[in-house]
Structures are given as C-alpha cells and as structure tokens.
Amino acid sequence: MNYIVCAEDISKSYGSILAVDKVSFTVREGEFFSLLGPSGCGKTTILRILGGFIEQDGGTVSIDGKDMKGIPPNRRDTAMVFQNLALFPHMDVRENIVYGLRKRKFPADRIREELNSILEIVDLKGFETRRISELSGGQQQRVALARSLIVKPKILLLDEPLASLDKKLRVSMQGELKEIQKRIGTTFLYVTHDQGEALTMSDNIAVMNKGVIIQMGTPDSIYNCPWNIFTADFIGAGNFIPVISVEKENHMFVLKTEDRGRIFLRDDFKKDCRDFPGVKKIQGPESSGVKDKTALPVFFIRPEKIKITTKPQRNKNLFNGKVKAIIFEGPDIRLEVVSNTLGKIKIEVKNDGSLPGLKENDNLLFHWDYIDGILLEY
Secondary structure (H helix, E strand, O other): OOEEEEEEEEEEEEOOEEEEEEEEEEEEOOOEEEEEOOOOOOHHHHHHHHHOOOOOOEEEEEEOOEEOOOOOHHHOOEEEEOOOOOOOOOOEHHHHHOHHHHHOOOOHHHHHHHHHHHHHHOOOOOOOOOEHHHOOHHHHHHHHHHHHHOOOOOEEEEEOOOOOOOHHHHHHHHHHHHHHHHHHOOEEEEEEOOHHHHHHHOOEEEEEEOOEEEEEEOHHHHHHOOOOHHHHHHOOOOEEEEEEEEEEEOOEEEEEEOOOOEEEEEOOOOOOOOOOOOOOOOOOHHHHOOOOOOOOOEEEEOHHHOEEEOOOOOOEEEEEEEEEEEEEEOOEEEEEEEEOOOEEEEEEEEOOOOOOOOOOOOEEEEEEEOOOOEEEOO
C-alpha cells in the first residue's frame, strides 16, 4: 500500500492545553482524506503540522517517505488553501493564480501553459483579468484552489475552505471540489466540522474529539458502524435508547430498556463493520467524553431505518407511539414520537406521498428489522 502521509504519535501543546495527543494515521496517495470534528478538537493543528507551519512536540510526520522534521513549508511538497483564502486583492485572477510559479521563476511560456490548463480545470476561462472583488464567493474559492494546484503539490491541505459560503453554494462547491480532485489525482487532506461535507466528498474520514482520533473509515462505515456514542451522535441524527440488561437467546441479543421494553438485535449486527487498515485502535473510552467505563451499552438506530406501519409485522421490532411533532424538511419529513417503552424516538420518512395522514397526537405503529441498529459501548 502506497501511503503518501504517515503521521506517528504526533502531539502538540499550547502551554497547558494539549491540542493533539499522540495521533497516528496514514493517507493513501491520490485519496480525498478528511479530518472531521468539532471546533477545538485539534484538526487544524494537525493540518498546520503537516504543512510545516508549526512544529509538533513529539512524534514523526513523513511525506512521500521523507521525514519532515525541520523542513520549512516552502520545501515541503504541499500547498494549502486557507479558510480566509488569503487572495491578493490588488491582483487580478491571473496574477493570483500564477504567483507561486513566478516566485519559483518559471519561464513565461511555461506559466502561460500551466495557467491555461488550470483555468480550464477550475472553470475560470474568461475571468483572467477580473479583480478578486469582482468575483462571487464560489469563484474566489476556485481561484484559491487554482493558485495552490498550479504548483503541482503532492498533497493539497484545505482548512475549512467552504465555511464562509451560504448553504446552496457550499453544496455546489463540494461537488466541484470532488470532481476536480478526481480529475487531477492530487491527494487532498481536508479539515472540516461539517459532517455532510465530509460524508459527501471523502474517500476516508478521521473523526476527532479532544485532541485524538476516535474513529477512521469510509463515509459508509463511519455513518453505519460508529464505534462509540460520540461518533454516532456527531455524524448525522440518531436515536439513543438506554438499556438496563443484555441477554443472549440463540442468535439474538435481547435488550431490555428502562421502561420495560424489549429490543431484539441479531448477534451479527456488526458483520459489515471493518476496522480501518493500518490504524491504531482508538485511544480509549475517555475519547468519547464519557469517563464511566462501567456504564451499560446504548442501543442506537438511525431515524431513516424506522418504518411506519398500519398493521403488526412479524420478525420485526414493533412498538406503539404517539406523534408529538411533524417537521417538514423538504425532501424528508421528520416525526418526533413518544413511546411508552422506548422514550422519545425520531423517525424520518421520504416526502413522497407515502406517509399516512398523520397529525400531532395521533397514535401509530413503527418497526425496524432485527439487523438494524447497533449496540454502542461508551
């Protein structure tokens, strides 16, 4: 396996604050890899360590097989797109994009050739003489991207570059970024706090909290097979149902809830979950923010896995509930339901006309399959 980035036990403190705590991960050449987590979790610090803007206190960083200790940013085969873009307002689009090539003293004909190529890739043909102030937010993002890509780095570091855009433009730029990355094949290492962004664009994701990486994997495995409560809660919506006991019957777990409900879960519920290759196991339960290692597990299920029915279902987890709220979300409709045996439950259905004519305070039946959901430990 060809890893272009290898970080081993890297740590960084600012005074008494431990920002990054012995973090290890690898990135394959040509992949779109995201560091995802809340503000202050250490993800930007890691990005700046990789770029050479700050030095780690401990551990090693290798890029393309070379130890980066003591090597300044201008001698690393990386480029960075900052959150504030850092474009030069007194220069036009062309001058901003070719700035790095001119600093490297490229000949004029080579600069023209590279400029024409990158303008086509980022869809800025015809905008060469525009001032930065004359561009939309999305166009400015593409100028910053082009300026970094034109120097042909092996790794492009992106520090929340879409954070300042409105939602519609941000979604559009996510698709453009992924398409550009696929076309040029450059390794992208992306920092974001936006779960949707990471799930949409990434080949692999590292979820961070409190200075450590608590889970790594593909978007599908991160979403469907969270390792702990923090990951499950941070990535998308979910139902967390406390259980007071777990028993085994044949090939089934029987989970008893605080309100005397029973949930059946097949014992192979984790069959499609795989650990991320080459990654150290999570640094311990404390990374989830929960210190009580003796706490009982929690049953977790995504709202879209729960189905509404009008009649009893065989071989399903079937429950009664009362509708407390119906929330319209465009393509989806979210129901907030109260069950006597499960507590508060969120159910998500498609806005396709299939939802029965429910209204608040109506009673309903809902169910999910025995294989759906997951048993989480703290």
